[in-house]
Amino acid sequence: MTTRARTLDLGLDARLHALARQAQRQADSSGRPVVATLVEPSPVQDPIARFVRAPVELTRALWWGADSLALVGLGEALALGPAPCAGGVYQGHGLDVSPAEIAREWRRLAAGALVDAPSDSPALAGPLLLGGFAFDPLRLTEPAWRSFPAARLVLPRLLLLGEGDRWWLASTLVAWPGRDPAGELEELRRLRALLLQPAPSGCMPATNGRALPVEVVRRELCGPERWRAMVERAITAIRRGELAKVVLARAVEVSGPEPVSVERVLRWLAAGYPGCTLFAFSYGDAVFLGATPERLVRLHARRIETMALAGSIRRGTTPEEDAALAGALLASEKDRQEHAVVVDELRAALAPACRALEIPREPSLLSMRNVHHLATPVRGELAGDSTVLDLVERLHPTPAVGGVPRAAALAFIRSHEPVDRGWYAGPVGWVDRSGEGEFAVALRSGLIRGRTARLYAGCGILADSDPEAEYAESELKLQPLLRALEGA
Numbered sequence: 001m002t003t004r005a006r007t008l009d010l011g012l013d014a015r016l017h018a019l020a021r022q023a024q025r026q027a028d029s030s031g032r033p034v035v036a037t038l039v040e041p042s043p044v045q046d047p048i049a050r051f052v053r054a055p056v057e058l059t060r061a062l063w064w065g066a067d068s069l070a071l072v073g074l075g076e077a078l079a080l081g082p083a084p085c086a087g088g089v090y091q092g093h094g095l096d097v098s099p100a101e102i103a104r105e106w107r108r109l110a111a112g113a114l115v116d117a118p119s120d121s122p123a124l125a126g127p128l129l130l131g132g133f134a135f136d137p138l139r140l141t142e143p144a145w146r147s148f149p150a151a152r153l154v155l156p157r158l159l160l161l162g163e164g165d166r167w168w169l170a171s172t173l174v175a176w177p178g179r180d181p182a183g184e185l186e187e188l189r190r191l192r193a194l195l196l197q198p199a200p201s202g203c204m205p206a207t208n209g210r211a212l213p214v215e216v217v218r219r220e221l222c223g224p225e226r227w228r229a230m231v232e233r234a235i236t237a238i239r240r241g242e243l244a245k246v247v248l249a250r251a252v253e254v255s256g257p258e259p260v261s262v263e264r265v266l267r268w269l270a271a272g273y274p275g276c277t278l279f280a281f282s283y284g285d286a287v288f289l290g291a292t293p294e295r296l297v298r299l300h301a302r303r304i305e306t307m308a309l310a311g312s313i314r315r316g317t318t319p320e321e322d323a324a325l326a327g328a329l330l331a332s333e334k335d336r337q338e339h340a341v342v343v344d345e346l347r348a349a350l351a352p353a354c355r356a357l358e359i360p361r362e363p364s365l366l367s368m369r370n371v372h373h374l375a376t377p378v379r380g381e382l383a384g385d386s387t388v389l390d391l392v393e394r395l396h397p398t399p400a401v402g403g404v405p406r407a408a409a410l411a412f413i414r415s416h417e418p419v420d421r422g423w424y425a426g427p428v429g430w431v432d433r434s435g436e437g438e439f440a441v442a443l444r445s446g447l448i449r450g451r452t453a454r455l456y457a458g459c460g461i462l463a464d465s466d467p468e469a470e471y472a473e474s475e476l477k478l479q480p481l482l483r484a485l486e487g488a
């Protein structure tokens with residue numbers, strides 16, 4: 001057994017070496033960086049354990065979709081987006097890099113990539129970017145978001161990929177023109193040795209437990225008074241015809257005497273919100289994470305899938321009350337209108353990029369542990385050669401998180417919301433080397449740094465919205481993370 005394992009390792013090492021040399025030759029002759037990835041089967045992994053137990057100074061990413069695709073990115077072979085200043089901090093974040101610009105850069109890199117993969121590995125097992133974008137690149141000014149720039153898509157050195165019970169490991173290096181690849185190879189070897197130890201088991205129960213056990217202090221960053229004033233201003237602007245809909249968000253900060261257990265938060269969310277996409281990005285000293293019900297866009301086998309998600313109501317405490325509330329949401333004129341605005345915008349944004357769009361006429365109900373939503377799936381077939389990043393460029397921000405008209409809504413949010421959204425409500429996801437992938441809207445999310453977690457939630461505002469009711473709705477949307485932190 002030992003001999004076999006050693007032979008296998010030596011074989012892998014030789015293949016990595018050969019790949020690095022070939023990449024270096026290609027980089028030297030083309031004058032451009034060349035990505036090289038080696039894919040191998042992996043034992044079954046616990047994605048949350050892999051994410052949280054890697055050294056904190058490493059860039060780390062986790063994506064665990066409702067369809068059970070799991071991706072864990074560790075380390076950074078390369079990052080696309082604005083370059084950081086000293087200490088990994090982004091200053092004067094005006095540095096806007098759009099999804100389409102990232103798409104262009106990625107196309108070039110992916111086209112020249114060298115991949116050594118077993119024939120039975122899935123197409124997306126290879127070089128792949130994981131990351132996301134700020135909600136509004138023009139607004140990123142608060143120090144809380146200092147390690148999260150307008151855009152950051154990372155090509156991890158190590159990528160663990162799981163589909164059902166099959167797992168793969170992709171090890172990636174980048175050969176730079178005129179540079180010796182030995183350093184890159186060495187770093188990759190070091191990480192493999194460090195990270196591929198079996199994860200210690202039995203440290204953490206699969207569910208339960210509070211992430212901030214005692215004496216949790218809650219601080220409103222946009223309390224009821226401030227919220228009311230902001231919503232009333234929005235209603236006035238809507239009645240004046242300056243905009244049709246705007247989504248306004250608030251934030252709370254909770255802190256305790258000890259650092260937040262990111263592992264507990266993730267396990268709580270995974271157990272409580274199985275229909276949602278679990279995501280987490282650890283950059284510098286902060287982790288942005290959440291469990292979102294909202295897909296921004298998925299591109300797979302040239303099929304586009306997105307959804308309109310808008311219109312919300314609380315869950316009932318008895319089955320009868322719950323059914324009555326669901327019925328009331330489906331029948332609510334206001335929520336239907338709020339929802340239709342999103343469907344119309346998705347249709348308009350996607351029509352130029354699609355051959356045919358399938359959109360049901362009636363919304364259906366999507367129910368989470370804390371809320372019911374109105375949802376309409378939107379599907380189509382890609383007409384041109386757009387990547388999923390180009391589709392993100394077309395769609396973000398949808399009126400489910402921005403508003404209509406888009407520019408007026410963004411301007412309103414920028415000048416009235418007291419708290420910088422950072423990556424909340426921005427697109428987060430992944431793109432593979434063929435340009436396919438998936439992005440979600442980073443809702444039901446929070447930014448965790450040390451002992452403090454900052455949580456966000458928002459609501460769509462129309463002419464006849466009621467500030468108190470919307471405040472209560474935003475409180476519902478804070479529940480998944482609040483409960484994870486404070487206990488149920």
Ligand SMILES: C=C(O[C@@H]1C=C(C(=O)O)C=C[C@H]1O)C(=O)O
Pocket residue numbers: 247249294309310311312373400401443444456457458459460477
């Ligand atoms: C803005 C959020 O949610 C969005 C707004 C909704 C609404 O106004 O009904 C529903 C779902 C989301 O598209 C949030 O969760 O923070």
